[in-house]
Amino acid sequence: MTLRYHTIPVTPFAQNCSLVWCDETQEAALIDPGGELPRLLAEVQKRGLTLKAIWLTHAHIDHAGGTGQLAREQGLPIIGPHQGDQFWIDGLAQQAQMFGFAPAEGFTPTRWLDDGDEVQIGRQTLTVRHCPGHTPGHVVFHSAVIKRCFVGDVLFAGSIGRTDFPGGNHAQLLASIRERLWPMGDDTVFIPGHGPESSFGVERRSNPFVRQG
Numbered sequence: 001m002t003l004r005y006h007t008i009p010v011t012p013f014a015q016n017c018s019l020v021w022c023d024e025t026q027e028a029a030l031i032d033p034g035g036e037l038p039r040l041l042a043e044v045q046k047r048g049l050t051l052k053a054i055w056l057t058h059a060h061i062d063h064a065g066g067t068g069q070l071a072r073e074q075g076l077p078i079i080g081p082h083q084g085d086q087f088w089i090d091g092l093a094q095q096a097q098m099f100g101f102a103p104a105e106g107f108t109p110t111r112w113l114d115d116g117d118e119v120q121i122g123r124q125t126l127t128v129r130h131c132p133g134h135t136p137g138h139v140v141f142h143s144a145v146i147k148r149c150f151v152g153d154v155l156f157a158g159s160i161g162r163t164d165f166p167g168g169n170h171a172q173l174l175a176s177i178r179e180r181l182w183p184m185g186d187d188t189v190f191i192p193g194h195g196p197e198s199s200f201g202v203e204r205r206s207n208p209f210v211r212q213g
């Protein structure tokens with residue numbers, strides 16, 4: 001019995017929305033439903049899963065754009081991100097305009113997340129780490145059981161998140177990566193918000209932005 005996941009790139013930014021589920025109860029959550037809701041729901045249905053929650057890493061439009069509509073239509077709780085991203089949620093309409101996205105429906109998280117919190121899906125529990133720097137309220141979801149971490153735009157294979165947006169902070173991002181991601185272990189595979197998976201060990205050794213952390 002374990003946690004399983006399938007990643008579906010959505011929006012013009014190819015944002016990695018992850019469908020995660022407990023293979024004992026078939027209960028599922030969508031991490032960062034940025035858009036293309038019919039595709040996401042088709043995947044849920046195809047796998048015979050019951051969608052129970054939306055989990056957000058941060059409130060940029062490509063990650064959170066589909067949240068309001070999905071939560072309303074499916075009656076789902078919105079878990080996360082950390083309260084530091086309230087201003088990004090408030091600015092979803094402007095974000096949509098700026099990046100040429102369809103107008104995004106507003107929302108209020110059912111539950112804000114803090115460092116050390118836990119989220120559950122079926123019989124699986126993931127730990128939340130607050131990883132500010134790309135946005136002030138960015139969180140990641142860690143499953144120690146399957147050694148996977150859903151990191152949003154904190155870290156990428158060979159790169160790190162942008163910090164030139166309002167509320168971004170480069171030093172804080174590096175601290176988040178070194179102090180909160182690396183301790184999860186070199187053999188932990190991470191699912192970034194964009195692009196291919198990698199492991200913390202590989203990035204520690206070879207990522208020019210965070211090497212020797």
Ligand SMILES: [Zn+2]
Pocket residue numbers: 058060063134153
């Ligand atoms: Zn982002």
Ligand SMILES: [Zn+2]
Pocket residue numbers: 013015060062063153193194
């Ligand atoms: Zn992104």
